[in-house]
Amino acid sequence: xxAFVTVGSTxxxxxxxxxxxxxxxxxxxxxxxxxxxxxxxxxTFELASSVANGSEQKFEREGISVECWKFKPTxxxxxxxxxxxxxxxxxxxxxxxxxxxxRMIVVPNETLLDNHQKELAVALEEKGHLKASTVSGLAQAxxxxxxxxxxxxxxxxxxRFAGILDETMGxx
Numbered sequence: 001x002x003a004f005v006t007v008g009s010t011x012x013x014x015x016x017x018x019x020x021x022x023x024x025x026x027x028x029x030x031x032x033x034x035x036x037x038x039x040x041x042x043x044t045f046e047l048a049s050s051v052a053n054g055s056e057q058k059f060e061r062e063g064i065s066v067e068c069w070k071f072k073p074t075x076x077x078x079x080x081x082x083x084x085x086x087x088x089x090x091x092x093x094x095x096x097x098x099x100x101x102x103r104m105i106v107v108p109n110e111t112l113l114d115n116h117q118k119e120l121a122v123a124l125e126e127k128g129h130l131k132a133s134t135v136s137g138l139a140q141a142x143x144x145x146x147x148x149x150x151x152x153x154x155x156x157x158x159x160r161f162a163g164i165l166d167e168t169m170g171x172x
Contacts, residue, residue, distance in 0.1 A: 004082035089117030098153035
């Protein structure tokens with residue numbers, strides 16, 4: 001199985017570094033994952049200099065094949081190939097992944113000034129669409145997301161989108 005981690009267009013040092021920790025890799029392996037792909041963006045972490053010029057870094061750690069890179073023009077193929085997506089809590093990423101009916105763990109970046117990511121993650125978790133986590137709780141979240149029957153996200157309907165978003169955010 002394959003897990004994909006994305007931080008979007010920004011940086012999320014803690015998420016990238018913790019994903020490579022023994023604890024998280026063990027949790028992934030315990031759930032049957034053998035491949036891990038990390039889109040690290042501009043994050044600062046142990047391998048940042050080796051992917052700084054746009055190259056990919058491939059290695060094995062704790063029995064898992066790991067691939068790490070900064071950016072690609074689109075992440076659609078990565079979402080399609082992943083069995084689990086672990087992501088920052090950016091709304092665009094969340095919607096893209098949930099529409100593909102993938103297991104998803106979102107980790108809000110607590111260092112952001114206006115922490116709207118946490119509000120969105122919690123609201124979608126309460127509706128049963130995904131698992132929200134902190135960086136330090138990621139290993140546990142990986143185990144829990146496989147013990148949970150997630151509720152499929154409604155298919156895109158342009159006329160209903162605004163209403164769904166308002167309801168999800170608690171405005172109505």
